[in-house]
Amino acid sequence: MDIDFGKTASDYAKHRAGFPDRFFDRLFSDGSVAQGDRVLDLGTGTGTIARGLAKRGCFVTGLDPSDAMLEQAKALAAEEGVDIRLVQARAEETHLPAGSFDVVIAGTCWHWFDRAIAPLEARRVLKPSGRLLIANLDWLPLPGNVVEATEMLIKAHNPPWDGDDGTGIYPSWFADMSRAGFVDLESFSFDVSLRYSHEDWLGRIRASTGVGASLPPDAVERFDAAHREMLARDFPEQPLQVPHRVFAVFGRAP
Numbered sequence: 001m002d003i004d005f006g007k008t009a010s011d012y013a014k015h016r017a018g019f020p021d022r023f024f025d026r027l028f029s030d031g032s033v034a035q036g037d038r039v040l041d042l043g044t045g046t047g048t049i050a051r052g053l054a055k056r057g058c059f060v061t062g063l064d065p066s067d068a069m070l071e072q073a074k075a076l077a078a079e080e081g082v083d084i085r086l087v088q089a090r091a092e093e094t095h096l097p098a099g100s101f102d103v104v105i106a107g108t109c110w111h112w113f114d115r116a117i118a119p120l121e122a123r124r125v126l127k128p129s130g131r132l133l134i135a136n137l138d139w140l141p142l143p144g145n146v147v148e149a150t151e152m153l154i155k156a157h158n159p160p161w162d163g164d165d166g167t168g169i170y171p172s173w174f175a176d177m178s179r180a181g182f183v184d185l186e187s188f189s190f191d192v193s194l195r196y197s198h199e200d201w202l203g204r205i206r207a208s209t210g211v212g213a214s215l216p217p218d219a220v221e222r223f224d225a226a227h228r229e230m231l232a233r234d235f236p237e238q239p240l241q242v243p244h245r246v247f248a249v250f251g252r253a254p
Contacts, residue, residue, distance in 0.1 A: 001158075001161065003209055004066075004214075006067065006068030008208075008211075009046070009068040011203045011204075011206045012046055013072035017204070018137070019048065019049060019107060019137050020137075020192050020194070023135070024052050026188060026248075030188075032131055033056075033058065033103050033131075035058065036057060036058070037053075037058045037102040038058070038059045038061075038101045039059065039060045039101060039102065039104070039105060040063060040094070040101045040105070040122075042091040042094075042109065042118070043107070044062030044064045045073065045109070046076055047062050047074075047077055048107070049107040050062035053105075054077075054084050058103075061087055061096070062085070062086050062087070063088075063094055063096075073086055091109075091113045091118045091121065092113060092114050092121055094121055096125050098125060099124075099127050100125055101130060103126075103131045104125065104131070104133070105134075105135070106118075106122075106133070108137050110134045110136070110170075115172075116176075116179070119176050119180035131251070132253065134177075134248065136245075137244055138244060139243070139244050140166075140167075140168060140191070140243040140244060141164065146201070146242060149230060149234060149235070150201075151163075153223070153226060153227055154208075154211060155210075157211075157215070157226070168189070168244075169245070169247050170249070182251030183253075184252045186251070189248070191243060191244065191245050194241075194244050196239055197239050198232070198240070201242070205227060211223055
């Protein structure tokens with residue numbers, strides 16, 4: 001599929017929930033991130049992680065290749081009164097100075113990168129003993145739940161999409177880090193239920209790979225109508241309680 005999140009940037013900014021407070025609390029409590037750290041947020045998108053870290057006292061640069069996503073990140077940062085630097089570039093070639101960051105983080109985007117090159121670039125821009133953190137926030141399809149039903153509907157409207165039936169756990173990230181020379185690898189995970197109104201869930205799914213980022217506008221409209229009908233028929237209670245899993249792996253540059 002031809003993926004372009006810029007086509008759905010407004011839905012992404014308005015409807016797609018970011019990492020919960022518990023995620024940020026964990027990063028600071030275990031020392032992965034500290035107040036005053038200089039942080040590079042790869043694939044920042046609309047800047048949810050960048051803003052979360054900046055609010056907690058970090059100096060954050062958000063990097064993304066999409067101009068449309070960066071415009072949303074800029075608007076949201078201004079709306080929330082948060083100071084972050086935004087750079088348009090790819091994770092594999094940031095054009096940023098070597099040894100200039102304490103932490104490099106990638107949230108729900110690592111699968112879009114060249115996983116042989118991106119960790120080497122992360123290591124280049126990190127200071128000695130700097131930390132690389134890779135994390136995902138994934139919905140969980142469970143028997144009979146709204147995620148399973150939504151995934152089935154996406155597959156019906158977009159058969160090439162293969163993002164269904166995930167577990168939210170990515171053991172291959174350990175190898176990505178190890179091959180790039182990162183050491184002292186650790187990981188954590190936890191499950192969380194996120195609340196979505198019907199309108200927010202509709203927007204969240206439009207702002208996904210299998211719908212707004214890959215389908216043409218008329219196909220998105222057809223999917224959205226079918227999705228709205230399904231929610232009203234099969235999941236009428238609001239807000240929806242949507243299970244998610246946070247999974248993170250972090251390591252230290254030599």
